[in-house]
Amino acid sequence: MSIPAQSSAAAKPPLDTVMELLTPEHVRFQYRLAGAGSRAFAFCLDAVVKSGAYIGFGLLTKYSEGFGWGSMLVLMFILEWLYFVGFEIFWNGQSPGKRVLGLRVIGIDGTPLTWQQSVVRNLLRPADQFPLVYGVGVISAILSSKAQRLGDMAAGTMVVVEDRPSRMPGRDDIPPDIEPLVMQLPAGMRLERDLRQAVLLYGAKRANLPAALREELIRPLVPRLLAVTNMPQELDPDRVVAAVCIALTQPTGTEKELGRD
Amino acid sequence: MTERGQTQTLALDRQTRRWLRLEHLTYLLGSSRVEGGAGRHVTQFCRLYRDLCSDLCLANARQLSEPVIQYLHSLVSRAHSQLYRSVAQPLPRxxxxxxxxxxxxxxxxxxxxxxxxxxxxxxxxxxxxxxxxxxxxxxxxxxxxxxxxxxxxxxxxxxxxxxxxxxxxxxxxxxxxxxxxxxxxxxxxxxxxxxxxxxxxxxxxxxxxxxxxxxxxxxxxxxxxxxxxxxxxxxxxxxxxxxxxxxxxxxxxxxxxxxxxxxxxxxxxxxxxxxxxxxxxxxxxxxxxxxxxxxxxxxxxxxxxxxxxxxxxxxxxxxxxxxxxxxxx
Known part of the structure; x- marks a missing residue:
């Protein structure tokens, strides 16, 4: 089993919606916690699904008097108390609303949800709904470091955002004829951490940015970059940043280790 | 492309293939649709998962770009929850x-x-x-x-x-x-x-x-x-x-x-x-x-x-x- 990382090397964990876990392989990896807002939206989507079920069922049974009313009450009970439990067990921690929004319930140690956990967290919904519209639940989620409502605390679960990038981020939008520029860059170029991160992030997102926004984003970077790289002022800033980005992501001696077979 | 550029693309491609393979195995093992050769899948999964963990460490240390690191985080988390399942507790019969x-x-x-x-x-x-x-x-x-x-x-x-x-x-x-x-x-x-x-x-x-x-x-x-x-x-x-x-x-x-x-x-x-x-x-x-x-x-x-x-x-x-x-x- 993995143990939740108490606090990382920094004395105080950052005030963030990120939860860090330490695996037995001694790797820290992160979950993004789902906030009250997205969970409320998922709850509303689920409410829509349930209303749809009521309407459909009502139309189906409208001619069987008596039985129709009785079975509607049974359906109401089932949907009120077993809807979330059932979906979370069979969809591994997701209800339809959560699935649409990419949320998933998991154990606080990163393990998949068990049926006991699902039962506990959903049976305790009335406590979170107290006094109205999930008042206690929202307050508890805001105060908790893992964004847990009371039911989550009792079950030992948390709701995380599952980002599932459809594909590996690549560098498929390399500007044409950039190689000569890359070769002009000084060999032992060293960038401060924040500058380096900014350049890399820009490189990764560049393809999706309109030209005007590109210029606005890199304007603050350019003076510092030019100072480090000794490049002439009149170059297109976008090309400079792209070149630096490519130079940074090319493997040096040690970085080749990452690409081992 | 210069020679340097080519090596890099190749290396990245091999790495990417490993990651994609792990992604696929995580999906396979999770969907309980593994029939024959399940053992082989599991062995391969474990090896790839260990590799991925060290990739993530290296990526952090080398300060690779944010999207790559985020991708690795999400892949580790998915593979982790596949590997460290709590003992399967079916509903009691x-x-x-x-x-x-x-x-x-x-x-x-x-x-x-x-x-x-x-x-x-x-x-x-x-x-x-x-x-x-x-x-x-x-x-x-x-x-x-x-x-x-x-x-x-x-x-x-x-x-x-x-x-x-x-x-x-x-x-x-x-x-x-x-x-x-x-x-x-x-x-x-x-x-x-x-x-x-x-x-x-x-x-x-x-x-x-x-x-x-x-x-x-x-x-x-x-x-x-x-x-x-x-x-x-x-x-x-x-x-x-x-x-x-x-x-x-x-x-x-x-x-x-x-x-x-x-x-x-x-x-x-x-x-x-x-x-x-x-x-x-x-x-x-x-x-x-x-x-x-x-x-x-x-x-x-x-x-x-x-x-x-x-x-x-x-x-x-x-x-x-x-x-x-x-x-x-």
Whole structure:
């Protein structure tokens, strides 16, 4: 089993919606916690699904008097108390609303949800709904470091955002004829951490940015970059940043280790 | 492309292929659609997962770009939850379920101080309120109000004469939903240090007692008795058991038994699932009796009989089975 990382090397964990876990392989990896807002939206989507079920069922049974009313009450009970439990067990921690929004319930140690956990967290919904519209639940989620409502605390679960990038981020939008520029860059170029991160992030997102926004984003970077790289002022800033980005992501001696077979 | 550029693309491609392969294996192992060659998959999965972990460390140390690191985080988290599954706990099947219900739960409930407190919290106000309402009409008028009293009297004004099947089904469903909701709310609000459960048990006992006393003293007392008698034992005990589970939940926050408060709460919550199961079963049975049997126009002797039978079942379950040594698992 993995143990939740108490606090990382920094004395105080950052005030963030990120939860860090330490695996037995001694790797820290992160979950993004789902906030009250997205969970409320998922709850509303689920409410829509349930209303749809009521309407459909009502139309189906409208001619069987008596039985129709009785079975509607049974359906109401089932949907009120077993809807979330059932979906979370069979969809591994997701209800339809959560699935649409990419949320998933998991154990606080990163393990998949068990049926006991699902039962506990959903049976305790009335406590979170107290006094109205999930008042206690929202307050508890805001105060908790893992964004847990009371039911989550009792079950030992948390709701995380599952980002599932459809594909590996690549560098498929390399500007044409950039190689000569890359070769002009000084060999032992060293960038401060924040500058380096900014350049890399820009490189990764560049393809999706309109030209005007590109210029606005890199304007603050350019003076510092030019100072480090000794490049002439009149170059297109976008090309400079792209070149630096490519130079940074090319493997040096040690970085080749990452690409081992 | 220069030679440097080509090496990099190649290296990235190999890496990417490993990651994509791991992504695929995580999906395969998760979807339980692995048939032949599952062992091979698992071996490969483990190797790739270890590689991925060191990739993530290196990526962090080398400060690779944010999207790559985020991708690695999400892949590690998915593979991690695939690898470190808690021991698969399927829903219990019948033989195990019977063992839980007959051997595990009764001793636990019998030895549970919370259950005794819950029974007292529910039945003491119930009996007191019933006695008061029986002897003092003013009391029931103050508690229930005129409109509710007249409503009750019209409900039980005439002897049960039987109903048709659809109405029975509907009424059972109504009682199931109504009573189970009360019981489950009684359990859930116990997380507020037990206060919700105590309050809800007390108020329900108090109100039901007033209704019982008021009806018994009124002219339609015999009708009321024949209707209520058969299902009352299961229903009232079910609510008390649910309240006991809620009080346990709240008490675990006070007396943590050496655990942290949160850990104590988690343990108790998991242990209370079978208790909630028993409470729900009792209320379900009561609802079916209430829907189908109680309105039948059978001689009162049979109604007394069923009441005695359900009391006997409860005594056997909670006292006789409960007194046995707790089952070690």
């Amino acid at each position: 019948w033989p195990r379920l019977r063992e839980i219900l007959l051997r595990d739960v009764p001793p636990r409930i019998y030895r549970d101080p919370c259950f005794r407190v819950a029974m007292v919290t529910f039945f003491l106000p119930f009996l007191l309120s019933m006695a008061l309402a029986y002897f003092e009409v003013d009391y029931s008028r103050a508690v229930l109000g005129e409109s509710m009293m007249s409503q009750l009297e019209s409900m039980y004004g005439e002897a049960p004469s039987g109903r048709n099947l659809p109405v029975n089904v509907a009424m059972s469903s109504f009682y199931i939903r109504n009573n189970l909701t009360i019981a489950l709310q009684c359990f859930a609000t116990g997380i507020f240090f037990g206060l919700g459960s105590v309050l809800s048990l007390f108020l329900n006992g108090f109100l039901l007692g007033a209704i019982f006393g008021c009806m018994l003293s009124s002219s339609c007392g015999p009708n009321f008795v024949t209707f209520v008698l058969s299902h009352a034992p299961f229903e009232l005990t079910g609510i008390a058991v649910a309240g006991a589970a809620g009080m346990k939940l709240g008490y675990s926050l006070v007396d943590t038994n050496g655990y942290s408060r949160l850990a104590a709460l988690r343990r108790t919550a998991r242990e209370s699932i079978p208790m909630i199961g028993v409470a729900s079963a009792l209320i379900l049975m009561a609802a079916f009796i209430e829907g189908f049997w109680s309105p039948l126009p059978v001689p009162i002797f049979f109604k007394y009989g069923l009441c005695a039978l359900s009391c006997a079942i409860l005594v056997v379950y909670f006292l006789v089975l409960g007194r046995r040594a707790p089952h070690e698992t």
